[in-house]
Amino acid sequence: MVGVRSRPAPAGSAAVSALVAGIDEAGRGPLAGPVVVAAVVFDPSRPRINGLDDSKQLAHARREELYARIVDRALAWHVVAIEATEIDRINIYQATMLGMRRAIEAVAHVAGLARIDGNAIPPGLPCAAEAWVGGDARDRSIAAASILAKVTRDRAMLALHGExxxxxxxxxxxxxxxxxxxxxxxxxxxxxxxxxxxxxxxxxxxxxxxxx
Known part of the structure; x- marks a missing residue:
């Protein structure tokens, strides 16, 4: 359950270093299914997406609508799922950190800073990072990541319901x-x-x- 899209990065290392990757997760607390982490990098030269917010504050239909806009307009995005067996092997905290690191690694070629929702930063990242408590309500790239993570996980749980x-x-x-x-x-x-x-x-x- 991994998706990625990356457009050409802005020219020059200075332009790349100025871009921010928003990082958020969905599914740390449930008893079943994966924990899902998403990373989103926006191109500041493209029009903003209206209505971005913490995914928990949005109705299902609105999240789906915004999901489509995000993957269409983002300069880069990546979604990572860490499955239940891996969560059991390394614990939910470490599984979340692993998912964050993998998501950041996938977009670090176009972003110089990872801005992570929460109060913890995974070790071994390929770029600078900062943790923002309540970031999904404060930063549009984190809000976008929260929507991608939530929609992806909800779709996965619907598929598991079929099984x-x-x-x-x-x-x-x-x-x-x-x-x-x-x-x-x-x-x-x-x-x-x-x-x-x-x-x-x-x-x-x-x-x-x-x-x-």
Whole structure:
């Protein structure tokens, strides 16, 4: 689940160093599915996209509309998904940092600064970086990244609902809602559940998908 588009970078290293890559994630808290990280670089010479905001503040239809505009107008964008098995292997924090680093690496050729939503900066980045708490409401490139990450993850969870309809992924998108917890108790975890998360681990005794 990786998408990338890159237009030619502005001429000169000074022009590249002045551009900002906004970075945001979706899906750190759910009990199932991937954590998704997006990076977006805008060309300041192109018209701005109206209505960019924190994806959580936008209706589904508006997010989809803005997603199409972002991927059409961005100078560069990249989306990375870290799957549940990798989250279980290295933990959700490290998985998020890994996704951020991969997303930044993909657009660093056109941006001299990564501006990350949150309070943590992944190690080993190929460019300068700064963390902005609440950045998805303060910076349009971060807001755009939040929309790409959210839309991409929601689409992935709809696809997982087709594979595992008993869990209701189309509704709660993997978050620990009462309906999701009830499904976990009834059916145990599926292969897309994060077994390192306590509610999933506790339901593991009824794991109907375990090898054996």
């Amino acid at each position: 595992f309809p008993a869990y209701g992924f189309d509704g709660h998108k993997g978050y620990g809602t009462p309906a999701h917890l009830a499904a976990l108790r009834a059916h145990g975890p599926c292969p897309q559940h994060r077994r390192s998360f306590a509610p999933v681990r506790e339901a593991g005794a009824r794991d109907l998908f375990a090898a054996g």
